Amino acid sequence: MDDAPATDEHLSRLMARAQQGDNEAYVTLLRTLAPWIRRTVRGRRGFLGDQDVEDVVQDALLSIHTVRATYDPARPLMPWLSAIVRHRLADAGRRHVRHTAHEVHVDDLDVTFQSATANGCEETSGDPEALARAIQALPRRQREAVELLKLRELSLKEASAATGTTVGALKVATHRAMMSLHRMLRGIAEG
Amino acid sequence: MNTDELIDRLSRDLTVVKPLSVPGVRTVLWLAWAAMYLVAVPAVIFATRPTAGVTATPLFLLQQGAALVTGLLAARAALASVIPGASRRAWVPPAIGVTMWVASLLSAVVPDLRAFGTLAFTSERDWPCVASIAMGGIVLGLPLILMVRRGAPLTPRATAGLAGLAALSVANMEACLTRPHAIVLTVLLWHGGTIAIVAALCAMLGRRWLRWPPHESMPDAGGL
Numbered sequence: 001m002d003d004a005p006a007t008d009e010h011l012s013r014l015m016a017r018a019q020q021g022d023n024e025a026y027v028t029l030l031r032t033l034a035p036w037i038r039r040t041v042r043g044r045r046g047f048l049g050d051q052d053v054e055d056v057v058q059d060a061l062l063s064i065h066t067v068r069a070t071y072d073p074a075r076p077l078m079p080w081l082s083a084i085v086r087h088r089l090a091d092a093g094r095r096h097v098r099h100t101a102h103e104v105h106v107d108d109l110d111v112t113f114q115s116a117t118a119n120g121c122e123e124t125s126g127d128p129e130a131l132a133r134a135i136q137a138l139p140r141r142q143r144e145a146v147e148l149l150k151l152r153e154l155s156l157k158e159a160s161a162a163t164g165t166t167v168g169a170l171k172v173a174t175h176r177a178m179m180s181l182h183r184m185l186r187g188i189a190e191g
Numbered sequence: 192m193n194t195d196e197l198i199d200r201l202s203r204d205l206t207v208v209k210p211l212s213v214p215g216v217r218t219v220l221w222l223a224w225a226a227m228y229l230v231a232v233p234a235v236i237f238a239t240r241p242t243a244g245v246t247a248t249p250l251f252l253l254q255q256g257a258a259l260v261t262g263l264l265a266a267r268a269a270l271a272s273v274i275p276g277a278s279r280r281a282w283v284p285p286a287i288g289v290t291m292w293v294a295s296l297l298s299a300v301v302p303d304l305r306a307f308g309t310l311a312f313t314s315e316r317d318w319p320c321v322a323s324i325a326m327g328g329i330v331l332g333l334p335l336i337l338m339v340r341r342g343a344p345l346t347p348r349a350t351a352g353l354a355g356l357a358a359l360s361v362a363n364m365e366a367c368l369t370r371p372h373a374i375v376l377t378v379l380l381w382h383g384g385t386i387a388i389v390a391a392l393c394a395m396l397g398r399r400w401l402r403w404p405p406h407e408s409m410p411d412a413g414g415l
Contacts, residue, residue: 021207030198058197063403065201067343069208070274079276087275087345147192162192164204 008076016073030061037061037085044089048096055152056092060085062161126185134184142177145170214270214277217338221266225331225361229368232327236369245371254295254378255364261288262360266335269353273342273401285353292360296383299375307374315374317381320366324385327362328355332393336400344401348394351401355393359386 017025148159268281
């Protein structure tokens with residue numbers, strides 16, 4: 001793959017220490033690897049937007065975390081790491097193709113129906129800025145739940161892995177967040 | 192959540208993990224389980240049906256040896272395929288094993304065809320062996336699937352297919368040891384067909400069985 005982020009020996013030592021539970025070594029390792037993974041993803045999937053690139057980077061970091069027991073400290077780290085990133089990239093590519101295959105491009109027509117009353121502008125799609133402000137105003141757990149499940153469209157399992165909370169707690173937080181958002185946005189709309 | 196927050200979170204919840212043993216060692220462990228199966232099941236069958244069993248001709252031994260080698264190499268390849276960075280050609284040795292096995296069966300099929308003609312295709316039905324191979328495949332395959340689930344699901348279909356092939360190859364040995372077959376073509380068609388179909392089914396189900404797990408469900412300790 002692309003140029004390695006630091007000497008393999010140094011990274012191998014960090015991973016070996018991480019396997020023994022050394023948090024500092026693990027933070028250092030992941031912070032060293034993240035920019036390299038980001039560069040690799042951008043280099044190989046130029047068509048992905050910034051948010052998609054970041055999603056793949058986070059996917060790769062989560063994957064590294066979940067399968068860290070498969071790393072053998074006696075072997076170099078980069079081939080192990082490259083294999084994970086390569087496969088996660090392939091998965092992201094497949095996901096991207098699946099999503100774009102189901103997208104339908106519709107021309108932005110001024111008139112959509114023959115009946116004039118059906119083309120009224122009373123129903124708006126809402127104010128995105130107000131929504132963003134309302135999300136920011138949510139308590140931390142609820143905000144995280146909305147960001148992960150509704151905005152980033154992670155599955156409950158993935159969001160649970162990312163936040164360290166249970167699936168049940170996430171469901172409750174999401175439900176409460178949606179109720180709060182509904183109340184806040186209705187309040188704004190009614191002035 | 193941004194990437195820095197994710198890194199902080201992952202490192203905050205960090206637990207000690209023992210690196211998995213190398214695929215060779217894990218293969219030997221699975222083989223020990225397979226050996227117990229190969230001793231226990233025929234022992235029970237011989238005890239209940241004293242007439243069961245086969246004559247161990249050199250060709251029969253060669254066929255069983257090839258089946259065992261195939262099972263061994265397929266199990267090792269399955270276990271290696273979940274280690275990131277391991278050789279991408281892990282499927283080559285099992286393919287050689289399968290070739291040897293099929294060749295050993297074909298060498299015995301030719302005389303059968305000369306002797307029986309097309310009757311060799313239809314004279315024996317082997318549903319008991321199909322059931323036995325399928326059951327044995329479950330008993331032997333389940334631990335192997337559990338073992339590969341502890342690795343990285345890089346190529347889930349290939350991994351599941353190889354695990355299925357390994358388990359079914361050994362289960363086939365039990366079927367061959369306990370039920371005599373008059374015509375080797377029966378073994379090639381019925382046993383080979385069962386193994387091919389069930390292993391393909393395993394490969395198709397690979398993506399369901401082997402997924403990237405949420406991080407807290409990974410083993411924290413224990414190296415196998």
